[in-house]
Every structure is written in C-alpha cells, then in structure tokens.
Amino acid sequence: MIHETVDVLDPDLYLAGAPHDRFEILRREAPVYWHPEPAGRGFWAITRHADVARISRDPAAFCSGRGVFIEDFPPGDMRDNPDVMIMMDPPRHARFRALVSKGFTPRVIQRLETHVREHVTRLIDEACVRGGCDFASDIAGKLPLTVILEMLGVPREDQEQMLDWTMRFFGAGDPDVGVTPEELNAVLHNMNAYAHRLAEERRRAPKDDMLSLLMAAEVDGQTLSYTEFGGFFNLLLTAGHDTTKNLISNGMLALIEHPDQRRRLLQDPSLLPTAIEEMLRFSPPVYYFRRSAVRDTELDGQRIAAGDKVVLWYVSANRDEAVFRDPQKFDVGRTPNEHLSFGMGPHVCLGLALARLEARVAFEELLRRLPELELAGPAVRLRSNWVSGVKSMPVRCARPAG
Numbered sequence: 001m002i003h004e005t006v007d008v009l010d011p012d013l014y015l016a017g018a019p020h021d022r023f024e025i026l027r028r029e030a031p032v033y034w035h036p037e038p039a040g041r042g043f044w045a046i047t048r049h050a051d052v053a054r055i056s057r058d059p060a061a062f063c064s065g066r067g068v069f070i071e072d073f074p075p076g077d078m079r080d081n082p083d084v085m086i087m088m089d090p091p092r093h094a095r096f097r098a099l100v101s102k103g104f105t106p107r108v109i110q111r112l113e114t115h116v117r118e119h120v121t122r123l124i125d126e127a128c129v130r131g132g133c134d135f136a137s138d139i140a141g142k143l144p145l146t147v148i149l150e151m152l153g154v155p156r157e158d159q160e161q162m163l164d165w166t167m168r169f170f171g172a173g174d175p176d177v178g179v180t181p182e183e184l185n186a187v188l189h190n191m192n193a194y195a196h197r198l199a200e201e202r203r204r205a206p207k208d209d210m211l212s213l214l215m216a217a218e219v220d221g222q223t224l225s226y227t228e229f230g231g232f233f234n235l236l237l238t239a240g241h242d243t244t245k246n247l248i249s250n251g252m253l254a255l256i257e258h259p260d261q262r263r264r265l266l267q268d269p270s271l272l273p274t275a276i277e278e279m280l281r282f283s284p285p286v287y288y289f290r291r292s293a294v295r296d297t298e299l300d301g302q303r304i305a306a307g308d309k310v311v312l313w314y315v316s317a318n319r320d321e322a323v324f325r326d327p328q329k330f331d332v333g334r335t336p337n338e339h340l341s342f343g344m345g346p347h348v349c350l351g352l353a354l355a356r357l358e359a360r361v362a363f364e365e366l367l368r369r370l371p372e373l374e375l376a377g378p379a380v381r382l383r384s385n386w387v388s389g390v391k392s393m394p395v396r397c398a399r400p401a402g
C-alpha cells in the first residue's frame with residue numbers, strides 16, 4: 001500500500017521518456033491505483049500485465065464507449081466521437097471493424113512489401129545526398145504517412161496538410177504545437193469535411209482504395225453517416241501514421257543507445273523480427289488507452305464503481321517483472337515477448353501487420369545501408385502522457401554503400 005501520491009499523469013514527466021521508476025512502484029505496491037486528476041474526477045491506473053490483458057479482453061465489463069482518453073470532454077467534443085470505431089462497443093464495434101479488416105490482414109499487407117521498400121530506399125537516398133536529415137520526420141514519419149495515404153486514396157499533393165493535421169492531433173499537449181481544444185476540434189471537423197470532399201470525387205469516379213470501399217460500405221443495410229465516414233478516415237489516417245513513425249524513431253534511438261545490441265543485430269540480421277518486438281515493448285508508441293467500468297466490480301482487492309475510468313498503461317505492462325525477465329534491459333533476441341503495445345481483445349490494433357511490415361523493411365534497409373547511423377544532436381520528445389512521440393532527431397548519414 002502506498003500513502004503518497006505517485007503521479008504518472010503530468011506530461012512533463014514524459015519529456016525524458018516514460019517514468020518507469022514510478023510505474024515500478026505502482027506495479028509492486030498498488031497495481032490498481034486510484035490516481036487523482038487535477039482537473040478531473042480521477043481514474044484507476046492499471047499497471048500489471050495480467051490486469052491490462054484481462055480488462056482489454058472484457059468489453060462487457062470495461063467499455064470503450066465512454067471515452068478512450070483519460071480526460072473527459074464536454075458533450076459534442078470531437079475527441080469523444082461515438083461514431084469512431086475505437087470508441088464503439090459490441091455488437092456495433094464488430095460490424096464496423098469487419099468493413100475494413102479485410103484490407104489489413106497479413107496476407108494483404110504482405111503484398112505491399114516491394115512498394116514499401118522502394119519508398120524506404122528513396123527516403124534513405126534523399127537523406128544521404130544531404131549528408132543527414134531529421135530522422136523522425138524525413139524517414140520514420142514519411143514512410144508510414146505515404147503508405148497510409150496511398151491505401152486511403154489521398155492525393156500526394158495533400159500530404160503536407162495531412163501531416164499538419166496529424167501533428168496537431170497528437171501534439172495537443174506540447175507547447176511547440178500549442179493547440180487549444182477549440183483548434184483541435186476545428187482540425188477534426190476539417191478532416192471530416194476533407195474526407196467528404198474526396199468521397200464526392202470517388203462517387204463520380206470510384207478507385208481501388210479504402211475511401212471508395214468505405215463509400216460503398218453498409219452496416220445493417222445503411223451506408224455510413226457523415227460522422228461515421230469521417231470518423232473512419234480520421235482514425236485510419238492518424239492511427240496509421242504517427243504510431244509507426246514513433247516505433248521507427250524510438251527503435252532507432254534504442255539501437256543507437258545500446259551499441260552492443262546494434263552490433264548483435266548487424267552480425268545476425270535474422271534477429272530483426274525479435275528486435276522489432278523488443279522495440280515495441282521497450283518504447284511503446286502508445287502509452288495507454290482508457291476503458292470505463294460498466295458495473296461495480298473488484299480488481300486486486302480494490303472496489304471499482306460503475307462509471308469509473310480505468311486506464312490501461314501498456315508502457316507499464318510491458319515491463320512487468322512477473323512476465324519479462326530483466327524487463328528494464330533492451331534485448332534484441334528476447335523471446336517470448338508478450339508485450340501489449342498493440343493492445344489486446346476486440347480492439348487489438350487493426351494495423352499491426354502493416355506497422356510490423358513497415359518497421360521490418362525500414363530496419364532491413366537502414367541496417368544494411370547505414371549501419372553506423374549516428375545522432376547529430378539530441379532527440380527531442382513530444383510532451384505527452386499518451387503517445388511516445390519523437391519531434392525531431394537529427395542524424396548524420398554518409399552516402400549509402402549500395
């Protein structure tokens with residue numbers, strides 16, 4: 001039992017990476033911990049692997065429909081849009097997920113490999129011609145952005161606009177991004193309106209892309225409403241880009257900061273699949289998602305009341321001593337590796353095969369062509385307790401060998 005507040009909410013705590021020492025205390029002494037909220041009603045911080053997994057698999061007891069962020073938003077706020085799949089509960093959730101899941105199966109995603117490799121190679125070439133780049137935006141960010149925009153069917157010339165909207169969405173708590181709640185809502189409205197303009201074009205001339213697919217989709221005999229359609233677009237665009245950018249940036253940082261592990265991987269490239277899972281475990285791109293208790297219940301001796309907010313800290317579950325040997329160690333050969341970075345249960349990440357493919361191809365090329373890649377200045381992190389963002393990461397790179 002702990003008697004003092006262990007704060008894991010303050011976004012400043014995350015500027016140097018997640019506060020792992022605090023999560024360790026919570027896992028050990030108060031795994032289901034009532035966390036006060038300066039401007040809110042408080043929440044249960046769930047920090048052990050078994051509890052995060054159990055709650056994720058039980059949407060009947062812990063729902064997504066009352067919000068997936070810690071903060072409660074006023075009615076009508078676009079961040080709590082019940083028409084976005086991530087905020088839906090059974091049975092509606094499964095019907096919506098079925099509309100897009102066929103586009104993200106490992107077999108469909110595998111077909112993108114050659115194309116993804118062409119993108120990575122071009123981005124590395126461009127960076128090397130300049131002798132260096134901002135790894136986070138020029139390589140790690142551009143790859144997933146280009147791929148998801150192509151999948152959705154967004155024209156290339158609108159790429160900068162999409163990037164700007166995504167940055168505002170994820171960077172709301174960061175002083176450099178500096179977005180007010182009103183501005184953030186305006187961004188989400190603009191994204192909706194943009195998706196509909198594009199949809200109108202597809203109505204006239206359908207293409208082989210996800211927007212055309214969503215245009216034709218029906219749930220219970222009805223085509224998607226304005227907010228359902230816009231919600232899909234916003235979710236796929238934002239979730240499909242920034243998270244993978246942060247996996248690749250944080251993964252590269254971990255390799256640079258652990259030269260023995262980078263050497264091991266260079267000597268034995270067959271370790272790459274386990275290395276990527278370790279990057280996901282060690283620096284999860286998403287620190288948490290929230291659920292709400294549907295009814296009064298008990299967990300690890302704590303009484304949770306109906307309506308209470310329950311926050312699943314993947315970042316802590318991934319370092320649970322009960323599951324991982326030497327959890328604070330970055331080990332590119334770690335196996336098994338049951339990390340929870342993609343969540344679990346009905347909402348498990350839809351894009352995990354895509355994220356894994358992009359990361360594998362990116363690191364295959366990076367390790368082969370830029371084995372000595374080094375920082376040219378400190379990496380700067382996003383001020384956020386939700387996503388593990390890398391804002392900038394200057395690197396030096398020589399002209400690639402071939």
Ligand code: HEM
Nearest residue numbers: 085086239240243244247285289342343347349350351355
């Ligand atoms: C390394 C990269 C990624 C990470 C760490 C990640 C993480 C997650 C997590 C933790 C969830 C669970 C949400 C919950 O339980 O409430 C999730 C859901 C989701 N992810 Fe990802 N994601 C990544 C990449 C992607 C990509 C590339 C896409 C492509 C479109 C994507 C699309 C989605 C969608 C649509 C959902 C909602 C699924 C649902 O509600 O059924 N993600 N992601």
